[in-house]
Amino acid sequence: KTMAEHNDLGKYGEQLASEYLVHKGFKIIRKNYRSGKGEIDIISINPKGKYTFFEVKTRKGGGEPEQAVNKKKIKLLLETIEQYKYENKIEDETFLDILAILVY
Numbered sequence: 001k002t003m004a005e006h007n008d009l010g011k012y013g014e015q016l017a018s019e020y021l022v023h024k025g026f027k028i029i030r031k032n033y034r035s036g037k038g039e040i041d042i043i044s045i046n047p048k049g050k051y052t053f054f055e056v057k058t059r060k061g062g063g064e065p066e067q068a069v070n071k072k073k074i075k076l077l078l079e080t081i082e083q084y085k086y087e088n089k090i091e092d093e094t095f096l097d098i099l100a101i102l103v104y
Contacts, residue, residue, distance in 0.1 A: 005045070006061065006081045007027055008077070009027050009058050009059075009060060009103065010056075010058055011102070012013065012058065012097060013056050013057070013058025013099075013101045014031065014032075014041055014056045014058075014102070015040060016058075017041070017054065017056045017099045017101065018042060020099070021044055021054070021099075024047070025046075025047035026044040026045065026046055026052065027044060027045045028035060028042060028044050029044055029045060029051075030038065030042075030043040031043070033080070033084055034080075034081075035080045035083040035084065035087075036079070036080070037076060038044045038076045038077060038079055038080030038083075038084070039080065040053050040054070040055070040077065040080050040081065040084065041054055041055055041056040042054040042099075043084065044093070045073070047073075050092060050093060050094065050095060051085075051090060051092065051093065051094040051095070052094070052095040052096075052097060053077070053084075053095065053096045053097070054096075054097050054098070054099050055073075055077055055096070055097075055098045055099070056098075056099045056101065057068055057069060057098060057099070057100050057101070058101040058102075059100075059102055060102075060103045060104070061102075061103075061104065062098065062102065063102075064067065065100035065101060066100040069098050074096075077096060078096065081094060081096060
């Protein structure tokens with residue numbers, strides 16, 4: 001699989017994830033926020049008004065996409081979230097979730 005195909009699949013997954021979240025009542029605030037080495041795929045506000053940060057993992061054909069999110073990746077995600085919260089003066093409780101998408 002080429003890097004271009006991988007990137008296209010990831011973008012497709014993030015688009016599907018965004019549409020799903022909006023359908024579920026989430027408000028999308030930002031996509032692909034980068035800080036240092038980290039990136040948050042989707043920053044949203046959930047139906048209860050809380051910031052929810054999503055890591056989207058898309059795989060083609062099978063497997064469990066969420067298994068690609070290991071302890072090191074979670075640590076990096078949490079550091080990136082803390083930076084976003086600092087920059088945006090967010091002191092409320094926030095959530096991190098993983099959206100796993102399988103494409104057949």
